[in-house]
Each structure stands twice: as C-alpha cells, then as structure tokens.
Amino acid sequence: MATGRVMALDVGKVRVGIALSDPLGYTAQPLLTLWRKSRGEDLRSIMRLIRKHEVVELVVGNPLHMSGDLSPWAHKVQQFAEELRERSQLPVHLWDERLSSVVAHEILDEAGHDKRDRKQIIDQVAAVVILRGWMEAQELPRLL
Template sequence: MGLDVGSKTVGVALSDALGWTAQGLETIKINEEKNEFGFEQIGKIIKENEVSKIVVGLPKNMNGTIGPRGEASQNFAAELESQFGLPVILWDERLTTMAAERVLLEADVSRQKRKKVIDKMAAVMILQGYLNSQI
C-alpha cells in the first residue's frame, strides 16, 4: 500500500499481488486539527486487501532536509506502524505531486477533476517508485 499524506487528504494506492504495478484506490479526507487521520479507513483497506507493507511518501525539501510536512509524514508513519504492526517504509516523494499534476495536465484532465485525484495519483507514483526499486 502506498500513501500520500497531505494536510487535508491521504491518497491511497495498492499494488497488484505480484508487487509490480501500483493503482490508485481512493482519497481519504482527514482533519489534522481534530486529530482525524483516516486510520479507521486505512485499517479496513489493509484487512480487505491483505496489505503486508506500507510505503508513506516523505516530502523532503529540495536540499534533502525535512520540514514540517515531512515531520507530519514521519509521525503518521510511526502511528501506522504502532496501530497495524506492519512494516512502514518512508519513501522520498520530492516532486511526485508535481509529476502527478503534469501527467494529469498532459491527459487534459480539468482543474476540478485534477484536484479530486491528485493525491491518489501521487500515492501511485510513490508506490510505483518503491516497487521499481525492488526489482
């Protein structure tokens, strides 16, 4: 399972059974201020799809340092590991959201539709990057 953790949503992607390709599944709305992080929904997805590993995008600054969003992703990953007892890999996601936006623009997806699928698409790119590194 690949996750793109934002401040308002979490994009979710799953791989095929062989771990070759990533497909977007859904976008979960979250609310950081109310401590609502979508863990209940993530737990359902883990059970339904027999997830054995989670890859969480780690947004680093271009110079490699970790800022507030990166720290939020690290905390999210630690909570996933604690709640579900699965290995969680933090994956450098620099530029994945911009790359996802570019793919959607090239596919001529309207701005409104892009907004709805951008996080799911970024999750696909995070997971696919990780899967490719395992070959």
C-alpha cells in the same frame, strides 16, 4: 518485497491519497482519496483498507525539502507513519516524495484531465507515483 499488496500513502494536511499494488507487485493503481477528519479516525480508516485489501507492506511519502532536509510537515508525516506501523504491525517504509505532485500533474495533463477537477484524484495519482518509485527501487537489486 513480500507477496501481497503494498499500499502507498500521500499524506497531506487535508487529504490522503491512497494507491495499491497488485498482489504480485507489478503494477500500482489509485485506490481513493481520504478526506482527513482526525488523526485517530484517519488511522482507523486506513486500517480498514489494509484489512480489506490484504496489505502486507506500506509506503508513506516523506515530504522532504528540495535540499533533502526534513520539512516541518515531514516530522508530522513520520509520526503518522510510526503510529501506522505500531497499529498495523506491518513494515512501513518512508519514501522520498519530492516532485511526486509535479509528476502527478504531468500524468493528468497527458491524459487530458481537466485542471479544475483534479482535487478528487491528484493525491491518488501522487500516491501511485510514490508507490511506483518504491517498487522500481525494490526491483533494482534483483536486476543486478
């Protein structure tokens, strides 16, 4: 992993959850939830965040079926990731996001967060789960 911030995206049909690593790549924190408007506007908003936070790599949650097969939404997310790669000229990694929303709900349950008020943050927490998973996988080769 390069030194600098890594941004993770949990791309949904209505919202995009966004999380960031610290500059050294040790922690992942929620940043914001982007309410989707249009593909072009969404990409422009993400590009602004990339520049503002000096992002050097991107991780995009890849919504696979539980079987591991590509879902119809996975094709759209992969196209979105490719557009982001072209616009940003940064490395963009697809990361298996199966169960990230389940884990995000568990985290919020443990924190005592009201179930009725999660729409604003659930996607950010899912992006943190995606980013943590990717960051941990990058650490494994260094530890062996």
